[in-house]
Amino acid sequence: MDHPVSVVLVGVGGYGRTYFEGIINNENEGKANIVGIVEPFIDKCLVVDEVKSRRIPVYDTLEEFYAKHKADYAVISTPIQFHCEQACYAMEMGSHVLCEKPMSATIQEAEKMIETKNRTGRMLAIGYQWSFSDEIQQLKQDIMDGMYGKPIRLKTLALWPRSINYFNRSWAGKKKDASGRWVLDSIANNATAHYLHNMLYVTGKTTQSSSIPATVEAELYRANNIENFDTVASRITTKDGIEMMFIASHAHGLHAGNLLEFSYEFSEGEIYYKDFQDLTIFEGRLKDGRVIKYDKPQVDSYLKLCCLIDQVQKGESIKCGSETSLPHTVCISGMQDSMPQIEVFPKEMVKKGTLPSGEDAIYVEGLADTLTDCYERWVLPNEIGVPWSKPGKKIDVSDYTCYLQCEEDR
Structure with a gap:
């Protein structure tokens, strides 16, 4: 790989913090680079000082992020009720998506995510870590x-x-x-x-x-x-x-x-x-x-992301897809x-x-x-x-x- 893929992290206050730390702690691998964070409550997050010191752009919404940036991958670690809307929007904007489990709240939302994936040609993985x-x-x-x-x-x-x-x-x-x-x-x-x-x-x-x-x-x-x-x-x-x-x-x-x-x-x-x-x-x-x-x-958040990146780059089927x-x-x-x-x-x-x-x-x-x-x-x-x-x-x-x-x- 010539250069790291670009990643937007959606939610870093809870479980999403593990993705942030995984990418930061493995920077020397050159696998992924955080180009933005979507987190409306960043000042309450444990990673706030590190985010500010690295001058990573922070936005309240995905719409605000994509208005100024692009990302190869979006990692969604927000509450369940936002999974469908955010995953679909990220795919519409050209990003492959790793969405934390569960896939969505309802079947209707899950079907919409699959339809969006198929129509946009983006990859959609769901973060059931055992499956990775x-x-x-x-x-x-x-x-x-x-x-x-x-x-x-x-x-x-x-x-x-x-x-x-x-x-x-x-x-x-x-x-x-x-x-x-x-x-x-x-x-x-x-x-x-x-x-x-x-x-x-x-x-x-x-x-x-x-x-x-x-x-x-x-x-x-x-x-x-x-x-x-x-x-x-x-x-x-x-x-x-x-x-x-x-x-x-x-x-x-x-x-x-x-x-x-x-x-x-x-x-x-x-x-x-x-x-x-x-x-x-x-x-x-x-x-x-x-x-x-x-x-x-055993698999941590960073390895899930790496697994998705590798599968996309090799043209392989996603291990834990939609x-x-x-x-x-x-x-x-x-x-x-x-x-x-x-x-x-x-x-x-x-x-x-x-x-x-x-x-x-x-x-x-x-x-x-x-x-x-x-x-x-x-x-x-x-x-x-x-x-x-x-x-x-x-x-x-x-x-x-x-x-x-x-x-x-x-």
Whole structure:
């Protein structure tokens, strides 16, 4: 490469800061150069002094940036409700786009992003970092090569405690923002979205595809003072008949660290993963006795950007493009339509405590044990008669082109 590509960073106050730091810390590679930042609250950002010392132009909007500059790539790390509008505008202005997960709030927005990508000829990647990692790419290749046989059923358990302060961001846990834009922020669409997406992605038949959901049923609950859900238990079936269970909560307890566990069952073996505190297991257990060891998936923001740049320059297909990400958005819409009114946990079960970090948190007494039991038994809470549980409707998403609650609002 003769010269670094030009990059505009859209949002550097939250996760977007990692892209800024990645590019700055790897300047000697000559891979990318920041030509502008779109951040209306730059003075509140941790990187403000570095931005000013480097005299990087800062704008409130993408329109203001593109009025004066061009960029080969736009990296979008803004709240969910802005992903579609900003990604589409950047592509219209000639930039390839790396948009942080999730792809968008609604299916309609995701479809618009795909249409814009196809029409403009720009590349659109979605930042599910596991999908960019060598480890998940190797696992997906092993699955496509038939090592594990036919996928039968997959399940994931994610118990990630979060503080009260975590939900104090203006859009956190919202269905809509103050302007009426759909957000649909939730544990399944934000913090643990990677792991719902991963079940769909690794069972996709090609490197550029994910499994397509056919039905979704979900139980959605909240303990925190939010609009949307902080706890989910869901069952997804794909068009190929694969069953997927996704169970996750931010309100299950006060233990130290995040617990992530999954089991993917195939006709010729199982893929097992567990990550909690100092323990990490990631291996394929074949019925013939072989055990395939995989490293813990590792990829940072800068490497995601480098991966996209390399694929564009080599004319290769994008590892985690819009088409592989759309099924996750379909699942989220299906979950929300399965239980439009979020169930509130009984008051007598909801407690306040302190996380090991010293932050206050809301949790539900006994919830971790209940969700773990459901995970181990492949059931939803209502199916085993949990007193506080309520069943969601089974939603047919096989031809889902619209988040139903959007239609009801019209």
